[in-house]
Amino acid sequence: MLLQQIAKWCAAEVIVYVGCGERGNEMADVLAELSELADPRTGRRLAERTVIIANTSNMPMMAREASIYTGVTVAEYFRDMGYDAVVIADSTSRWAEALREFASRSGALPAEEGYPASLPSALAAFYERAGRVTTLGGRPASVTIIGAVSPPGGDTTEPVTAHTQRFVRGVWSLDRELAYARHYPAVAWAGSFSRDAEGLGQWYARHGDPEWGRRRARVTSVLAEADRLGDLAALVGTGSLPGHERVVLLAGRLLREGVLQQNALSANDAHCTAAKTAALIDAVLSVVDACEEAVRRGVIASEIEELDFAPLLRAADETPPDGADGVLARQEQMLDLVRGLR
Amino acid sequence: MEIPLSPRLVRVNGPLLEIEGLADVAISELVALGVPGIPGEVVAIRGTTVTVQAYEYTGGMAAGDPVAALGHPLSARLGPHLLGGVFDGLLRPLSGAPTWLVPTGDRRDQPSTWTWQPRVTEGETVSEGAVLGTVPVSNGLEFRVLVPPGTSGRVEWLAPNGTHGIQDEVAAVSGVPVSLTTDWPVRRARPVRERLKSDEPLLTGSGFWTPCSPSRAVAPPPSREASAPARPCSFSRSPSGAQPR
Numbered sequence: 120m121l122l123q124q125i126a127k128w129c130a131a132e133v134i135v136y137v138g139c140g141e142r143g144n145e146m147a148d149v150l151a152e153l154s155e156l157a158d159p160r161t162g163r164r165l166a167e168r169t170v171i172i173a174n175t176s177n178m179p180m181m182a183r184e185a186s187i188y189t190g191v192t193v194a195e196y197f198r199d200m201g202y203d204a205v206v207i208a209d210s211t212s213r214w215a216e217a218l219r220e221f222a223s224r225s226g227a228l229p230a231e232e233g234y235p236a237s238l239p240s241a242l243a244a245f246y247e248r249a250g251r252v253t254t255l256g257g258r259p260a261s262v263t264i265i266g267a268v269s270p271p272g273g274d275t276t277e278p279v280t281a282h283t284q285r286f287v288r289g290v291w292s293l294d295r296e297l298a299y300a301r302h303y304p305a306v307a308w309a310g311s312f313s314r315d316a317e318g319l320g321q322w323y324a325r326h327g328d329p330e331w332g333r334r335r336a337r338v339t340s341v342l343a344e345a346d347r348l349g350d351l352a353a354l355v356g357t358g359s360l361p362g363h364e365r366v367v368l369l370a371g372r373l374l375r376e377g378v379l380q381q382n383a384l385s386a387n388d389a390h391c392t393a394a395k396t397a398a399l400i401d402a403v404l405s406v407v408d409a410c411e412e413a414v415r416r417g418v419i420a421s422e423i424e425e426l427d428f429a430p431l432l433r434a435a436d437e438t439p440p441d442g443a444d445g446v447l448a449r450q451e452q453m454l455d456l457v458r459g460l461r
Numbered sequence: 462m463e464i465p466l467s468p469r470l471v472r473v474n475g476p477l478l479e480i481e482g483l484a485d486v487a488i489s490e491l492v493a494l495g496v497p498g499i500p501g502e503v504v505a506i507r508g509t510t511v512t513v514q515a516y517e518y519t520g521g522m523a524a525g526d527p528v529a530a531l532g533h534p535l536s537a538r539l540g541p542h543l544l545g546g547v548f549d550g551l552l553r554p555l556s557g558a559p560t561w562l563v564p565t566g567d568r569r570d571q572p573s574t575w576t577w578q579p580r581v582t583e584g585e586t587v588s589e590g591a592v593l594g595t596v597p598v599s600n601g602l603e604f605r606v607l608v609p610p611g612t613s614g615r616v617e618w619l620a621p622n623g624t625h626g627i628q629d630e631v632a633a634v635s636g637v638p639v640s641l642t643t644d645w646p647v648r649r650a651r652p653v654r655e656r657l658k659s660d661e662p663l664l665t666g667s668g669f670w671t672p673c674s675p676s677r678a679v680a681p682p683p684s685r686e687a688s689a690p691a692r693p694c695s696f697s698r699s700p701s702g703a704q705p706r
Contacts, residue, residue, distance in 0.1 A: 130664045132602060139550070150547065167545045168602055174550040181476045182516045185502075186550030188647040189537050193552070195651040196539040196643075199590065200605040205663070221514055224477040225505070244648070251661060252653035255590025255610055263663050288659060318660030393664060 121293070121304050122207050123149075124383055125265065127156055127165060128390050132202040134169045137190035139183045140213020143175040176213065183217045191248045194262045201258030206249075210267040211242070215279045231278040239282045246286040275310070289313035302380055308342045328393070334400055338374060341407070345371020358421075363411060365420040370407040377403050377432045388436045398443035399435055402450035406431060409457040418460045426456055468528040470495065471510075473519055480511040486530045489648065494519075495526040500551065502535050516551055533646075540627055540642030541575050541596045541604045552647075574624045575641055577606075577631050581616055588613040590654070593632050593639060610652045612637045 126134050136153070138146045150173070156165040172190050174183040187208050194204035208214070215234060222235035230236040249264040266287070270280045273295065284290060292310030297303075313319075320332030344367050352360060352368060360368070378399050382388040391399075410423050430449045438445030468483035478494060478501060486492065486503050492513055494501045499519070505512035515522075537552040547555045579594040581587060587608050593616070596604040614635030625631055625641060632639040645651060 133544070163601070164545075167598075169545065170543045171547045172550060172552065173547055173555060178549065179476065179515070179517045181502075181514045182550030184514070184550075185516065185535060185647060189548075189550055189552050192537050192645055192647045192651070193539065193543060196543075196645065199607060199651055199653075200592075200603075202602070203663070221476060224474050225512065248650045251657040251659055253655040253657060255588075255652060255654050256592065256607060257590070257654065259657075261661075261663075315659055318658060319662050322660045322662060 129205055131205040133197040133204040135190045135194045135206045137172045137186055137208045139174045139186045140176050143177055146173050146175045180217045180220055183214055187214055187245055198260040198262050199254050201260050203261045205263045208266040210269045212269040212279050234278050238278060242282050243286050288315050341370050362414040362420040366410045366414055369424060373403045385436050387440055390440045392441045394443050398446040402446050406453045409454050413457055413460050422460055470526045471524050473522045476515045478513045478515055480528050483511050483528060486511055489534045491531040491535055493529045493531055495522045536644040536646050538642050538644055541598050542573055544598055573627050577620055577625050578622055579619050583616055583619045585616050587616055608634055
C-alpha cells in the first residue's frame with residue numbers, strides 16, 4: 120500500500136517494480152491494481168510508464184537472485200535517456216533468502232544466520248547503483264532504489280536489515296504498533312532516519328523554503344519529547360504533569376493526527392505538495408507556541424486540552440492538496456481561539 | 462590417448478549444477494543446460510569443473526546431459542517494449558493474463574514494430590550517449606535511442622523515418638550498428654559521465670513526509686523496512702500516506 124502510494128504519486132518518470140519472492144497472489148493483486156490505477160499526472164494508465172519484473176516465491180529461485188540487478192539495469196537504461204527512474208524492490212529479504220539457499224547448496228561456509236559471507240557486498244552492489252548523475256549524453260537524471268526489507272519477527276538486528284541500513288541513505292521504518300493504532304502510513308518517527316537531511320535542507324533553501332531544516336528539527340524533537348512524556352503520562356496520569364509538559368503531549372498529538380497521518384482514499388489528502396505540508400506543520404507549531412504562551416500567562420492546561428482542535432486536525436483532509444491558503448485560515452482561527460483563553 | 466569429451470552435466474543439486482569438460486568459460490558467463498537449454502550462470506570454476514546456478518527449474522536434468530557455453534554474461538534486452546510490460550527475473554516477457562505469472566515455453570520477444578524518428582543526419586559526428594532518434598511510446602514519454610557507451614564518431618548510416626521491427630538496425634555509428642533494443646549485462650552498472658551529490662528530494666507527493674522526511678533523496682537509496690508489521694498496512698487497504706523524519 121505504501122509502495123503503491125509512492126509509485127502512484129512520486130515525481131519519477133519511470134517506475135520499475137521488482138516483485139521478488141512475494142506470494143503469487145500478492146503479486147497478482149499488485150499487477151491488477153497497477154493496471155487499474157490512473158496516473159494522476161498524465162491521466163493515462165500508470166502501468167504505461169511502469170516496468171514490472173515478477174518473480175514470485177514459487178518461480179525459479181535463482182532468477183529471483185538476478186531480478187533485482189535486472190530491475191536496476193532497466194532503471195539505468197531509462198536514466199541514460201535523461202529520466203528519473205525509481206526501482207521498487209519488494210522484498211530484498213526474499214532475495215537474500217535465495218542467496219542463502221544457493222550458498223548452502225554450494226557448500227559455502229555459512230556466515231550470520233546462514234547467509235553467505237558475500238551478503239553485504241551483494242547488497243552494496245545493488246544499492247550503490249542508485250544516485251543522481253550526469254549521463255554520458257550530458258543530461259541530469261537519477262535512479263532511486265526503494266527496497267523493502269521484511270525482517271523476520273521484526274528483528275532489525277538480523278543481517279539483511281543491519282547491512283541494508285549501512286548502505287542506504289534513508290530508512291522508513293514501519294511500525295506494527297502504529298498500524299494497530301490506525302496510524303497510517305505507519306512510518307515510525309523513532310526508527311526512521313535519513314542521512315541526507317542537511318543536503319535536502321540546502322536544496323529546499325535554494326528552492327524557496329529556507330525554513331525546511333529548522334522545521335524538520337523542531338518536528339523531530341517535539342515528537343521525541345511527546346513520546347517520552349507519553350510513557351510517563353501512562354504511568355502517573357496526564358493530570359499530574361506540569362502544564363508545559365501537557366502542552367508537549369498535545370503538540371505530539373496534533374502533529375501525529377494533523378500532519379503525519381494521511382488518508383490515501385481522500386481526494387485532498389492522498390497527495391500533498393511540499394508547500395501544503397510546510398503550511399500544515401507551521402500551523403501546528405504556531406498553535407503549539409500559542410498554547411505554551413497561554414500556559415505561561417496562567418491558563419490551566421486542561422482548558423487548552425478541551426479546545427476543539429478539529430479545524431486544525433482536519434485541515435489536511437479538507438483543503439485542496441496544493442493550497443496553503445486554506446491551512447493558513449484555519450491556523451488564524453485556532454490562534455484566535457487559544458489567545459482568547461483566560 | 463584421451464578423447465576430449467563434449468561438455469556434460471555431472472551433478473545436479475537443485476539450482477546448483479556441475480559441469481565437466483567445459484573449457485574456455487569465464488566466471489559469470491551464461492551456459493545453456495541440457496536439451497531444453499535452460500540458462501545458467503557460471504559461479505565457480507575449479508580446473509575443468511564448472512559450477513553453475515540455473516535460472517530455471519532443473520527437474521528432468523540428468524548427469525550426462527549436454528551443455529553449451531553461450532559466450533556472453535547474463536544480459537537484459539532493453540528497449541521500448543519494456544514500458545507497460547510484465548517480465549520475469551531475466552527480463553523475458555511473461556505471457557498475458559490470467560496465467561501471466563507462469564513462464565511459458567516460448568519466451569522470445571514478441572514481434573512488434575515501432576515508429577522510428579531520427580534526430581540526427583547522416584555524416585554528423587556524435588558522442589556516446591547522444592540521442593540518435595526517438596520512438597513514440599504510448600505514455601507520452603519520449604523513448605530515446607542513444608549512441609551506445611564507448612562509441613562515438615560519424616553517423617555512417619541512418620534508417621529513414623518509418624516503422625521498424627524491434628531488433629532492426631536503425632543506425633550505424635563508426636561501424637557500430639545501433640538498433641531499437643540493446644543488450645546489457647545486468648551485473649554491470651551502466652556508465653555515467655559524473656555522479657552527483659544526492660541533495661535533491663524525490664517528491665513523492667505522498668505528502669507529509671516531504672517535509673520532515675528527507676529520506677527520499679532522489680539519489681541514494683532509501684530503504685523501507687517493511688517488517689512483518691508492515692502487513693497490517695496492506696490488509697486494511699485504507700489510509701496510507703506518509704511521513705516523518
